């Protein structure tokens with residue numbers, strides 16, 4: 146402890162005229178390293194229907210009847226028909242849409258359908274087709290052709306039992322050749338005042354129809370209004386939660402998802418771009434067996450080429466082959482790509498030291514400005530940045546918040562690319578307030594060490610409540626609604642309230658502040674001259690800090706105080722999405738020393754105007 150702090154402590158004690166008690170020193174006059182400007186970001190991986198039926202706003206399940214699905218099937222689809230009408234749907238490979246989407250959905254009318262009756266195909270969406278007050282218009286599109294029928298087709302969003310028709314539109318005519326049809330569905334406003342998921346999407350033909358009628362469909366698609374109204378875009382409530390957290394980076398696409406369960410099922414990025422009618426789909430890897438297949442080192446070149454092409458698609462100029470493809474796909478400007486990670490969690494393999502150099506050399510040669518991230522320790526090449534993952538149980542993060550304090554300052558920088566406290570006891574398992582406080586405790590350590598811990602992101606980001614493969618997750622949702630967990634609020638707060646310069650803090654454990662229960666990190670935001678102090682209490686009881694002292698500061702102008710707290714098991718859910726959420730109030734204290742009672746299981750952020 147330095148002389149200055151000792152004298153300040155003395156001063157506070159003198160001012161308060163009482164015994165010194167527990168003290169948290171904020172060494173405002175001793176600024177340290179720069180806080181990594183990209184410290185807090187997000188990691189998106191396709192797991193728990195994070196993308197399919199999640200962030201990607203497409204509402205139709207099994208849109209392309211993907212030939213790559215295991216046991217190609219009619220998942221999501223059913224026949225919809227008036228009582229007494231005979232007909233069926235099945236997969237047909239005799240009427241391919243094109244060379245990529247070779248399976249179509251065939252509707253067969255088995256007996257003549259009388260006037261006033263209908264038959265068609267329905268889709269359930271991802272556990273329901275949602276209606277919401279803000280879903281005021283939907284764009285539906287599909288490819289269709291028919292034999293023995295020329296239209297019209299009726300397109301609807303209706304309740305599962307057919308009793309409510311939210312929106313309806315017609316395609317007047319179809320032909321014997323596949324053609325794309327598009328309609329706008331505008332729900333009756335009075336019907337969508339409350340969110341509802343008990344609905345289906347239907348495309349039907351009305352009688353009279355003859356018994357030999359066959360109608361073929363493919364790429365059936367339905368979009369509600371999207372984030373920033375982008376065609377083929379993102380779901381508004383989910384994308385908004387990400388945008389609100391002001392993340393500094395976006396890690397994508399994975400994760401195990403990148404690898405797939407087998408080499409054939411890996412993430413083939415070339416098949417995920419362009420016209421949706423030219424995408425064969427991709428098999429998810431969760432809930433299956435990750436087989437840990439590998440390619441012989443001398444057969445790696447095509448995979449390395451594919452990675453280089455992917456980078457070119459992202460950052461190449463429009464004179465390059467793949468840069469031109471990006472422009473054709475609607476994004477002429479390169480994306481801001483800075484970091485490329487080679488592999489995923491390769492501590493499970495024993496030949497990373499062979500494969501890492503293959504990618505490393507190829508990427509460095511072509512893109513010397515890109516920074517490489519390794520997923521494990523490597524001897525054969527430099528590791529500029531290493532990706533560490535942590536999924537510990539409750540209590541581990543507080544005990545290990547000093548993990549990076551002693552890490553070498555001249556070694557690899559650290560990217561904590563996945564972390565979350567796993568405390569899955571209630572159903573559905575999600576982050577409760579106490580586990581969120583645990584995460585926050587570790588995050589104070591990452592911010593304190595952000596001279597070497599340059600980036601961190603919570604994982605997994607999203608979970609559909611009907612497909613909980615991995616828990617906990619940051620943001621949960623059903624087909625219509627969503628909520629952030631306390632853990633996501635911790636992420637949000639650490640990210641939106643940041644300084645640029647680290648300010649050292651220390652607390653006096655001997656005087657009543659239990660070092661293993663109370664955590665803190667401070668920084669200064671230079672442009673606004675704000676001191677930011679984050680205090681985490683992981684204790685079952687409140688902890689009184691008798692004096693928070695601001696070293697080298699006479700008085701302040703006060704500021705704001707934001708607190709996230711709740712009971713040990715408190716969680717959020719669709720019914721009460723903001724049960725545990727941050728509350729901000731004015732912080733009127735202007736003294737350079739004040740007491741603070743940190744609530745049990747809490748994150749407090751003081752923003753003090755200097």
Ligand SMILES: *[C@@H]1O[C@H](CO)[C@@H](O)[C@H](O)[C@H]1NC(C)=O
Nearest residue numbers: 284368369371374375376377
């Ligand atoms: C829906 O169609 C309208 C009009 O063509 C278009 O402006 C809008 O971007 C489309 N929205 C989506 C999500 O495709």
Ligand SMILES: *[C@@H]1O[C@H](CO)[C@@H](O)[C@H](O)[C@H]1NC(C)=O
Nearest residue numbers: 460461462463464465468511
């Ligand atoms: C585009 O990128 C290629 C490959 O990196 C380079 O050779 C070429 O000079 C660039 N063109 C422009 C206009 O920058």
Ligand SMILES: *[C@@H]1O[C@H](CO)[C@@H](O)[C@H](O)[C@H]1NC(C)=O
Nearest residue numbers: 527528552553554555556557
């Ligand atoms: C880092 O510094 C330590 C102590 O000076 C030294 O032993 C070590 O070799 C250095 N490591 C690197 C990667 O330069």
Ligand SMILES: *[C@@H]1O[C@H](CO)[C@@H](O)[C@H](O)[C@H]1NC(C)=O
Nearest residue numbers: 703704706730731732733734
């Ligand atoms: C802080 O000051 C504001 C403005 O003077 C006042 O409205 C507020 O009630 C005060 N807050 C507290 C916690 O005393």
